[in-house]
Amino acid sequence: MFVLLVEDDDIIADAISTFLANEGIALEHVRSISGAKNIIAASQFDIAILDLNLPDGNGLNWLTWLRKQQNALPVLVLTASNTIDDKVAGLKSGADDYLVKPFDLRELLARLYSLQRRANDRLTNILSHGQLNYDLEQHKAQLNGEHISLSRSEDLLLKTLLNNPQRILSENQLKNVLYGTYDDVSSNALNVHIFNLRKKFGSKAIETIRNFGFRLGPAEQFK
Amino acid sequence: MFVLLVEDDDIIADAISTFLANEGIALEHVRSISGAKNIIAASQFDIAILDLNLPDGNGLNWLTWLRKQQNALPVLVLTASNTIDDKVAGLKSGADDYLVKPFDLRELLARLYSLQRRANDRLTNILSHGQLNYDLEQHKAQLNGEHISLSRSEDLLLKTLLNNPQRILSENQLKNVLYGTYDDVSSNALNVHIFNLRKKFGSKAIETIRNFGFRLGPAEQFK
DNA sequence: CACTTAGATTAAGTCAATATTAAGAATATA
DNA sequence: TATATTCTTAATATTGACTTAATCTAAGTG
Numbered sequence: 279m280f281v282l283l284v285e286d287d288d289i290i291a292d293a294i295s296t297f298l299a300n301e302g303i304a305l306e307h308v309r310s311i312s313g314a315k316n317i318i319a320a321s322q323f324d325i326a327i328l329d330l331n332l333p334d335g336n337g338l339n340w341l342t343w344l345r346k347q348q349n350a351l352p353v354l355v356l357t358a359s360n361t362i363d364d365k366v367a368g369l370k371s372g373a374d375d376y377l378v379k380p381f382d383l384r385e386l387l388a389r390l391y392s393l394q395r396r397a398n399d400r401l402t403n404i405l406s407h408g409q410l411n412y413d414l415e416q417h418k419a420q421l422n423g424e425h426i427s428l429s430r431s432e433d434l435l436l437k438t439l440l441n442n443p444q445r446i447l448s449e450n451q452l453k454n455v456l457y458g459t460y461d462d463v464s465s466n467a468l469n470v471h472i473f474n475l476r477k478k479f480g481s482k483a484i485e486t487i488r489n490f491g492f493r494l495g496p497a498e499q500f501k
Numbered sequence: 502m503f504v505l506l507v508e509d510d511d512i513i514a515d516a517i518s519t520f521l522a523n524e525g526i527a528l529e530h531v532r533s534i535s536g537a538k539n540i541i542a543a544s545q546f547d548i549a550i551l552d553l554n555l556p557d558g559n560g561l562n563w564l565t566w567l568r569k570q571q572n573a574l575p576v577l578v579l580t581a582s583n584t585i586d587d588k589v590a591g592l593k594s595g596a597d598d599y600l601v602k603p604f605d606l607r608e609l610l611a612r613l614y615s616l617q618r619r620a621n622d623r624l625t626n627i628l629s630h631g632q633l634n635y636d637l638e639q640h641k642a643q644l645n646g647e648h649i650s651l652s653r654s655e656d657l658l659l660k661t662l663l664n665n666p667q668r669i670l671s672e673n674q675l676k677n678v679l680y681g682t683y684d685d686v687s688s689n690a691l692n693v694h695i696f697n698l699r700k701k702f703g704s705k706a707i708e709t710i711r712n713f714g715f716r717l718g719p720a721e722q723f724k
Numbered sequence: 725c726a727c728t729t730a731g732a733t734t735a736a737g738t739c740a741a742t743a744t745t746a747a748g749a750a751t752a753t754a
Numbered sequence: 755t756a757t758a759t760t761c762t763t764a765a766t767a768t769t770g771a772c773t774t775a776a777t778c779t780a781a782g783t784g
């Protein structure tokens with residue numbers, strides 16, 4: 279993992295740097311927003327750790343600028359205070375996670391790994407399950423390279439199932455996905471959609487867990 | 502992300518519901534402790550948002566009950582006051598995070614993501630006994646890696662037995678698990694379910710203690 | 725030992741959950 | 755507006771689970 283640390287306090291920076299080095303994490307350290315801009319242009323990083331209080335401005339400015347550049351680099355923000363204003367401002371600017379100083383270095387490490395995990399999931403807009411590939415942006419499914427077209431409802435349901443593999447999704451939860459909050463208890467439209475999805479992907483593509491709901495079938499079923 | 506909101510004030514609930522819907526978060530709303538108990542039995546959620554002041558009691562009662570059930574569902578508590586007593590009581594009951602009303606909805610969102618991240622790092626809830634693994638969330642039993650499917654009643658009974666190893670459970674206690682409070686003395690349905698469980702896990706998986714009840718068999722039996 | 729009773733075993737009947745189908749209503753598209 | 759697609763409804767079919775009830779077995783008891 280390659281980490282960019284944007285932090286003007288050398289004592290903190292050294293502590294982080296040493297600790298992460300022991301964990302086998304490569305770190306580059308810059309002390310200012312301008313430094314961050316320069317190094318970002320030259321190198322690829324997995325994650326940035328960003329202190330907000332920097333000599334040439336507030337770190338959030340850089341973050342805002344970064345997001346304007348369409349740069350999705352995961353950013354972990356270090357804030358001195360735990361106020362709502364700070365957090366809200368950070369969220370708006372596009373921060374992915376927070377850590378309030380002072381913090382435990384092991385906590386920092388955990389957050390880094392967690393961010394990396396999330397980023398890996400997000401890196402691609404294609405969800406895969408067995409031989410099934412589903413392009414989230416284009417709403418297009420492929421099974422063995424063969425294109426399968428989906429209606430809006432099928433699209434929503436398949437996406438939800440793929441995003442929650444292994445997990446049982448109740449009828450209510452799935453209706454929630456289709457209709458938002460609703461209150462019709464009687465409609466069986468959901469069952470019809472599931473039936474239609476099974477026609478397209480095979481009868482075992484979606485499992486029924488009686489009394490509980492539905493679950494995406496094992497990857498081997500998609501072939 | 503699937504969120505359960507336990508809140509009797511419809512104005513607050515609607516505000517939260519609308520805001521989270523815009524963030525692509527599916528939310529189910531119940532207005533009472535009993536409603537929460539029912540929906541929890543049927544669906545899995547990532548997080549619960551719990552108001553403490555509910556028509557049928559204090560939300561903390563539900564939280565206490567939930568933790569007694571070995572349910573590790575992350576719970577974010579909404580409190581009206583910011584007193585230390587409240588926080589201590591909540592912590593003791595097993596709350597994972599707090600928000601004091603009135604709160605900023607973006608702050609709520611940040612907390613939800615933060616809780617989800619924490620929960621992802623947690624291990625899943627699996628009961629083991631010998632070579633038997635039982636996944637409470639997925640209602641999935643495995644014996645030597647071989648998957649064994651269970652009906653609703655079998656599921657309830659096995660879960661109860663696994664949660665009370667060594668302990669003799671009376672016929673009444675087990676019927677209580679299946680039916681809640683009931684008064685039919687004559688039905689032998691329970692015996693049939695036990696018989697069926699023995700067929701699936703071996704005749705010694707459940708011991709009969711004549712005149713007293715049943716007990717989970719020793720771990721060595723599950724192989 | 726033979727009687728009683730708790731529990732085990734089986735099979736049949738009933739019921740509720742989910743699947744399937746087809747037609748009509750709604751919505752999107754040309 | 756015409757046409758095609760998707761969604762919902764509703765009727766019917768199927769599946770599997772639950773209960774019942776009859777019979778069987780074995781443990782205690784006098």
